[in-house]
Amino acid sequence: MIFTHIVMDGDAIGSAAALCLAMRKEGIDAYVVTEDELAKNLSFLGKDLCIDVAEAEKMFSDGHDISVCVDCSEESRFPKRAALFNNGAVKVCIDHHKTADTICDYNYVDPEAGATAQLIYKLIKAMGTEIDKDMAVRIYAGIATDTGNFQYSNTTKETHQIVSELYDICDSFHEVSVEIYENEPFAKLKLQSEIFDGAELFAGGKAVIASVTQDMLKRCGAVMDDSEGTVSRLRALENVEVAALLRENEDGSIKASLRAKTYADVSELCASHGGGGHAKAAGFTEYGNPEKIRETLKKEIEEKIIG
C-alpha cells in the first residue's frame, strides 16, 4: 500500500502512481490508498490506481506486507490512514522534504532532490524495472509541478538530466502540461480577476495587498482554493518586495499570507500575530474587522519590513 499526503499535489500523486505502476510490473499487488479527492486536473495521474481506506481494509482483510509513504514522512500528513499505514509488516519512506525524524524501517529521504518523483525515478531504475510511458508521464508530472516548471531554486542539473532520459521513453510531455495547466475553471479566472481588481500598491510601490471575501466567492461561484497562486502573482509585480493576501474564512476569521521576493523577511511580523512560516513565505490568522486588519497590516509592512 502506497500512501501520500492529503491535498495531493502533482509530485504526491505522480510519485505514488509511478511507484505503484512499477511495483505492479514486478508482480506486486500494489495500490495507492487515499483519503481525499484528487484535484480534477491531476485525476488522470491516479486513474485505476487509487483506493480509499474502506476498500483497502476490505481487500486486505488479512493485512498487507508493505506500507510506503511517498512525498511525506509524518502521520499527520495522512491522518485518517495512519492506523492502516502502521499495519504494514514493513514500512518504507521516500521523500524530499527535510524531516526531523524517520518513522520507517527503510528511509530514502533526500532534501536536495527537486521532487520526490526524482527519487522514484532513481529507485525504479535501481529496481531494474523498465520504465514505461505511463510511469514516465507520472514522474514528469511530479518533477514539473514541484519545480514550478523548472523555475524554482530546487531545480538542479539532475532534474534536467532525469527529464532528458524520460524523453527516451515518451516523445513529448506537452500533453501532460496541457492536462495539468490548461484546465482552469472559469470561476477561478473570474475570482482572480476580482482579487487583482482590488489589489493596492503601497509603501512606495514596494508592497502590494489584496483581499478575498466570502461574498467574492459567492459572486464568482468559486471556492477559496481558486485563490491559489494569486499571492505569488502579486509578488511577481515589478518593484514589489512584499505581497500580502487576506482571505476571509467561513467563520469570519482572516487568514493573511505574506510573501517576500528577495531581501525581506516576513516571518517575524507573522510570528508577532501568532502565526509562522519562513522568511519568504509566512502567515497568520486572526479575528477582527477586515478593513482594520488590512490597514494595520499595511502599516506594519511599511514600517517594520520595507522601512
Place this chain on the structure above:
Amino acid sequence: MIFTHIVMDGDAIGSAAALCLAMRKEGIDAYVVTEDELAKNLSFLGKDLCIDVAEAEKMFSDGHDISVCVDCSEESRFPKRAALFNNGAVKVCIDHHKTADTICDYNYVDPEAGATAQLIYKLIKAMGTEIDKDMAVRIYAGIATDTGNFQYSNTTKETHQIVSELYDICDSFHEVSVEIYENEPFAKLKLQSEIFDGAELFAGGKAVIASVTQDMLKRCGAVMDDSEGTVSRLRALENVEVAALLRENEDGSIKASLRAKTYADVSELCASHGGGGHAKAAGFTEYGNPEKIRETLKKEIEEKIIG
C-alpha cells in the same frame, strides 16, 4: 555585427548576446545592433552589448567583416537594419524558424531546435570557446522563454540535455526566472484583470471571448502589449476549445486573435475575414462596430468551428 528580429523576445536577445560574448572572448570586436528597445524584464540580457544603427555606422565607418542574423532569416524582421546587414562582407544566419529561402552565405537553420539558443550553444561549443556564466545565463534565458519553460511541444530531449550541461557552468537559473517573470507592471495586472472581468463563455462553454479597448488601456495606464498572454490564458480554461481576443487599435480597427486547444482549426475562419495563421493560432483585422464584430465572431465560432 549581430542582428536579431524587432520586438525582441528572450530567445532573440539571449541568442544574440551569448554569441556576441563568445565572439568577444575569441578577440572579435562584436556588437548586437538593434533598432528597438528591449522589454524592461529582458534588458539585463543585452547589457553592454547593444548599439543602435547610428552608433554602428559611426564605429564601423570603414565597413564590417561579418553580419550574423540570429533567430530570424528575413530582412523584414530587421527593416531599419537591412542595409547595414547587407554591408557585411560575409553573411551568416542562425535560426530555428522554418524558412523558404536562405539569404546568407552560411546558414545554420534547424527547425527541430526548441530555441535558437540551443543552436548557439552547440555553435559556441564547436568553436571551442569555453562557455562562461554570462553566456550560460543568456542561453538559458533563450531556451526557457522560447519553450514556455519546457512546456511547449518544441521541447525535446536535447533541450533538457543542454540545460543540464549549463548547470555545470551556473549553479542555479532561478534568479534568471525571477528577473524575467517577476517584473510584471502593475498596470498590466490591472488591465488583464479588466479583460478577464469581461470574458464570456459561449458555445456551451467550449469557446470564450474577451475584448481590450483603448478606454481600458487609458483607465489602467497600460499599453496594448500588456494584453500579451491573455488569449493563451483564456484558451487554458477548462472545457474551452477556442479562445478569441478582440483588440481595439488606435485607428479604431479591431484585431482578432483566435486560439484552438486541441482539435479545432481557427485558420479558415480567419482567412475568410482576410486574415491568416495556423490551425491553432490565427487572426484578422477589420473595421466596424466593435459590438457587431464580437457578436458576428461568436456566431461564426459557434456555427463553423464548434459545430
